[in-house]
Amino acid sequence: MSEVGMRHDVRRAFAAGISALVLALAGCTSGAPEDDGKDAAEGYDPNAKVTLTWWTGQSAEAQNILEGLAKEYQALHPNVTLNVSSGAATTDELLTKLSAGFTSGTYPDISYAYGSWATELGQSGRTQDLKAFVAEPATAWEEIPPAARATATVEGRVIGVPALVDNLGLIYNKKLFDAAGLPHPTDDWSWDDFRAAAKKLTDPSKNIYGTAYSVSGSEDTTWHLWPLLWQKGGRILDPGGAPAFNSDAGVAALEYLRQLAVVDKSMYLDQTDEKYAPLFYSGNVGMIISGPWVLYDLKEQKVDYGVSFLPGFDGNHETVSGPDLWVLLDHEDPNRAGAARDFVRWLTSKEIDAKWNLTFGNLPLRSSEQGTPEFAAYVKEYAPGAQKFFDNLANAKQPRPTVTGYVEMSRYVGEAISKVLQGAAEPKAALDDAAQRAKPALEDR
Structure with a gap:
């Protein structure tokens, strides 16, 4: 690297x-x-x-x-x-x-x-x-x-x-898509389109996964959930500054990721934050959600890739910056x-x-x-x-909250996501627990 x-x-x-x-x-x-x-x-x-x-x-x-x-x-x-x-x-x-x-x-x-x-x-x-x-x-x-x-x-x-x-977009390996006979992602892709492609790209015999996600519990784990939450109409915090990420929208967003990881088994789970990008470069992961900071390495590694906006829900392709x-x-x-x-x-x-x-x-x-x-x-x-x-900067419509306690809250949310994607918890219970643990840090303002 x-x-x-x-x-x-x-x-x-x-x-x-x-x-x-x-x-x-x-x-x-x-x-x-x-x-x-x-x-x-x-x-x-x-x-x-x-x-x-x-x-x-x-x-x-x-x-x-x-x-x-x-x-x-x-x-x-x-x-x-x-x-x-x-x-x-x-x-x-x-x-x-x-x-x-x-x-x-x-x-x-x-x-x-x-x-x-x-x-x-x-x-x-x-x-x-x-x-x-x-x-x-x-x-x-x-x-x-x-x-x-x-x-x-x-x-x-x-x-x-x-x-x-910066912002997050969908980066895909053109060669893997072509080998699987799949059309390349577009800016109009839905969550269902992404899930279907991830399933078809996955080939355990060749150690190829459709997509990947960090389960280290760091901010890299957490901030990948926020666009899905926003696309569903949810909020990270309510107007009073209390946790709101455990709403129906948040649960639905995390359940979608759980389907990819636990049900479809089309998601490589990275314990370190540091493996999923190199695995994409090597052709072992078909799609990653990442940002412009990987462009240098994509060029250096001579990856035949494409980029589109994030898959959306009901036409909402909001991203995070x-x-x-x-x-x-x-x-x-x-x-x-x-x-x-x-x-x-x-x-x-x-x-x-x-x-x-x-x-x-x-x-x-x-x-x-x-x-x-x-x-x-x-x-x-x-x-x-x-x-x-x-162009995707136009889809970055909301900032992550600049409030005391965000970092601590992010850690709890990251831990919740990691447990769910590894089959150790259900989305609703995990997010409710994260919200409860985050409240003291968010109230100390």
Whole structure:
């Protein structure tokens, strides 16, 4: 697996051991600055000499790209010095480093962060509130997908700017479909279409499964259920913030997955999060539900593949997005706060984002990038998936909740899904138990 592929696989597996980090971060809010309603950049002098610390959270290849962009920005703004580092050995470790930095006062001005950390970071008392900043026309906030903007917003405060956007689609192996005499999936496929194809693709004698699912209990397990829940008209939480995923819609969604895994036995159950993509590349799995982070490896492995929207229920093909953020942190210095905003606005602009996300194989942050030469080159290089995943952003209509307790709730839901798919529990009882266990974490807000 390539370094890029490894980086993205780690992105999706982080939640399994994160709860201890969340507790550590929650314990760091004591002594945090009080929110007096004042804009952190009020009084900012754009000509003042400032030094900013930027934790990118990236592996070596991506880090080299971002360091080059930092030099480009500094050449345009000689009064600004950017100290750039990954911040930690892996992206997952950034939250630990941030929590320690909040205690010691040595945290950065800008940090990469998983979207699932947004609530904990927002409640640390250390983030800037960017409401006024994103309302400025120059930020072009409306060009960023709504789900990503919602992820950056915690209890009415905007704590960062999206760094990466994505979504889940259906990726299929054309050769396996052709060998089975099956028509290729389309954007109009239903749940029944998917199930029927998975059954026909499965061939135990050749160790081939129709599809696959993670049963590690991590966020990778949980977030694959959310699109099915939404397509059935369900909600993760009710308007009051209590668990709602154990509704009839949630039970029906999980029962559908149970039919694939337990009844049809057409679903490979991955205990680690790390096996199902390589098994797809090798031709042992016919279809996976995954995102644009696998496009690099699909190209590298020379897989003859196609991509379509998620199979839908009654024509609803809603998907889920897992955006990550550039979080801006407050040092009670308006010049540092203002300079950090100016740099992030530049970094996420249409022109510069093309040098970062599109160069690195990610989807563009902004709708306006669709007409750029860089986007055309990206679509060509990562065909056929790049354009389809970009189009699929329109189906990412809801964010995962940015509430305290989401990570803990996700773990309970992931455990419930894993038990059901392995035949150890029934959907209704498993989801009811997860909801009951999640209530205390969700009520502690």
